[in-house]
Amino acid sequence: MQAAETLTGAAIPLSKPTGKTYRIEIKRQASPDAEPHWDKFDLPQRTGMNVISAMMEIAGNPVTTDGRATTPIAYDANCLEEVCGSCAMRINGKARMACSALIDKVQENGVVRVEPLSKMPVIRDLSVDRSVLFENLKRVQAWVPLDGSYDLGSGPRITPQQQEEAYPLSRCISCTICMEVCPQFNEETNFVGAATIAQAKLFNEHPTGKVLKTERLHALMGDGGIHECGFSGNCVTACPKMLPLTRAISEVSRDVMIQAAKDIFTR
Amino acid sequence: MATTVSTPVSAPPTGARKGTRHKGVQPLRAGQGHSFLLRRLHSLTGIVPIGAFLIEHIVSNFEALKGPAAYAAQVKFLNALPFVRVLEWAFIFLPLIYHAGYGMYIWLRGKSNVIYYPWAGNWLYTAQRWTGGIALAYIIQHVWRQRFSGVNLPDHPGAAFHKVQMELLHPWMFAIYAIAMIATCYHFAYGVWLFCAKWGITSGERARRGFGWVCGVAGLLLCTIGLASMWAFVSPKYRNAPADLTPAQITEGTQAPAPIGQAHTR
Ligand code: SF4
Numbered sequence: 021m022q023a024a025e026t027l028t029g030a031a032i033p034l035s036k037p038t039g040k041t042y043r044i045e046i047k048r049q050a051s052p053d054a055e056p057h058w059d060k061f062d063l064p065q066r067t068g069m070n071v072i073s074a075m076m077e078i079a080g081n082p083v084t085t086d087g088r089a090t091t092p093i094a095y096d097a098n099c100l101e102e103v104c105g106s107c108a109m110r111i112n113g114k115a116r117m118a119c120s121a122l123i124d125k126v127q128e129n130g131v132v133r134v135e136p137l138s139k140m141p142v143i144r145d146l147s148v149d150r151s152v153l154f155e156n157l158k159r160v161q162a163w164v165p166l167d168g169s170y171d172l173g174s175g176p177r178i179t180p181q182q183q184e185e186a187y188p189l190s191r192c193i194s195c196t197i198c199m200e201v202c203p204q205f206n207e208e209t210n211f212v213g214a215a216t217i218a219q220a221k222l223f224n225e226h227p228t229g230k231v232l233k234t235e236r237l238h239a240l241m242g243d244g245g246i247h248e249c250g251f252s253g254n255c256v257t258a259c260p261k262m263l264p265l266t267r268a269i270s271e272v273s274r275d276v277m278i279q280a281a282k283d284i285f286t287r
Numbered sequence: 288m289a290t291t292v293s294t295p296v297s298a299p300p301t302g303a304r305k306g307t308r309h310k311g312v313q314p315l316r317a318g319q320g321h322s323f324l325l326r327r328l329h330s331l332t333g334i335v336p337i338g339a340f341l342i343e344h345i346v347s348n349f350e351a352l353k354g355p356a357a358y359a360a361q362v363k364f365l366n367a368l369p370f371v372r373v374l375e376w377a378f379i380f381l382p383l384i385y386h387a388g389y390g391m392y393i394w395l396r397g398k399s400n401v402i403y404y405p406w407a408g409n410w411l412y413t414a415q416r417w418t419g420g421i422a423l424a425y426i427i428q429h430v431w432r433q434r435f436s437g438v439n440l441p442d443h444p445g446a447a448f449h450k451v452q453m454e455l456l457h458p459w460m461f462a463i464y465a466i467a468m469i470a471t472c473y474h475f476a477y478g479v480w481l482f483c484a485k486w487g488i489t490s491g492e493r494a495r496r497g498f499g500w501v502c503g504v505a506g507l508l509l510c511t512i513g514l515a516s517m518w519a520f521v522s523p524k525y526r527n528a529p530a531d532l533t534p535a536q537i538t539e540g541t542q543a544p545a546p547i548g549q550a551h552t553r
């Protein structure tokens with residue numbers, strides 16, 4: 021079998037063995053408090069493989085390079101098309117989505133090194149606890165408040181211009197890569213990170229969501245808030261969904277400043 | 288085709304949901320603390336008064352190119368400002384101490400990762416911390432040696448040129464001054480850029496890039512003026528400047544005849 025066909029008859033190339041092998045080195049730990057260690061695996065290279073399909077292949081035959089039988093790798097992944105945001109990890113030192121990391125592209129001299137994100141607590145192997153982002157989104161109330169017991173009627177009209185502004189921000193997949201690569205996001209500053217600021221912006225601009233704007237801006241003035249940003253710009257370079265993060269930070273920063281100035285005179 | 292790929296996890300997730308302290312980076316402390324005010328104050332003091340003073344200082348020093356008398360006249364003028372000692376503390380020393388102290392605190396809490404992510408913005412971020420540190424170390428010795436020890440220049444403005452000349456004639460000192468001049472101008476120029484980005488003045492990508500060039504050119508210009516003034520003290524033109532000038536010599540300024548002992552080549 022060389023290719024499958026779509027409904028229109030177009031050929032989809034299937035993964036083919038290339039006859040070569042590559043080595044994948046994975047930083048693992050059995051539990052949140054266990055000491056990490058490295059396991060190495062040699063795998064046959066096929067065209068179009070990605071880091072997640074490598075994990076699946078290991079799960080089928082979890083034997084290391086030195087012939088030791090081990091457990092399959094624990095990792096998070098779901099959509100395999102860079103939209104669910106669950107598979108962020110460090111591949112050859114850089115944080116990125118594993119499902120879009122093609123082995124052909126990421127390997128360096130036939131070796132791929134995979135580590136869990138460094139700033140989130142490890143649960144097991146490559147699976148990390150990223151609930152800090154969820155907590156942060158709750159603290160800035162990153163939603164449109166709509167709950168009620170009666171019919172609110174149709175919502176306000178959203179112009180195409182507003183859509184143009186909002187859509188790029190709505191693409192966030194909560195992967196936490198922008199936080200991982202940020203020098204200010206660490207246990208000293210406990211900075212909130214770019215993703216939450218971008219979502220605060222998204223809902224501040226929404227015609228219904230903006231009723232909570234003042235509260236969001238006040239939240240972002242708290243310790244670990246928007247002012248901890250050092251503008252290294254790593255977030256916007258690394259974001260797999262190309263959110264305009266530095267723009268969002270700059271604009272929300274301005275709103276927070278204006279709010280702070282208002283507070284001096286009106287509170 | 289792959290269907291589901293989540294793997295069972297043996298250990299339970301750390302207890303964020305149960306209200307126990309979450310491991311790792313803590314969530315936003317909405318409504319808590321004063322770091323917003325302190326951080327914005329740090330940002331503001333870097334522009335006014337410190338940045339404004341830096342420009343004044345470098346531009347004033349440019350008078351050195353006109354010779355010892357003109358330089359002395361400038362020192363005398365500045366020290367004759369009303370409430371000058373109050374101005375000095377309120378607009379130079381206290382803001383500097385705050386900016387430096389909080390700046391070091393910011394530096395210590397950031398975790399530079401430029402080795403893994405060698406991107407332009409990340410380099411600028413890291414350089415901002417190092418140049419701040421260099422500027423601080425330099426300023427401490429500079430203020431001590433030129434302001435608070437040796438001849439007291441506010442009382443003897445005529446001695447200013449000679450005092451600086453004695454310092455810069457040491458090749459080591461000259462190198463330290465040159466490095467510090469470059470570091471300080473970088474720190475200021477990038478600081479202005481950061482200020483505009485963080486306060487929402489240049490929020491657009493294009494505006495930030497364009498303003499980056501403006502700051503770069505302005506910083507380079509400031510640095511050139513500073514280095515040129517340094518040159519005035521060691522150039523052959525004003526070698527062996529007199530240890531002090533009389534008030535009359537200062538008043539005559541650039542029109543003054545060459546003071547005794549000055550190897551004048553004009
Ligand atoms: S902003 Fe980008 S990098 Fe950050 S969580 Fe969202 S998609 Fe990921």
Ligand code: FES
Pocket residue numbers: 096097098099100101102103104105106107108117118119120
């Ligand atoms: S598996 Fe969904 S983003 Fe990678």
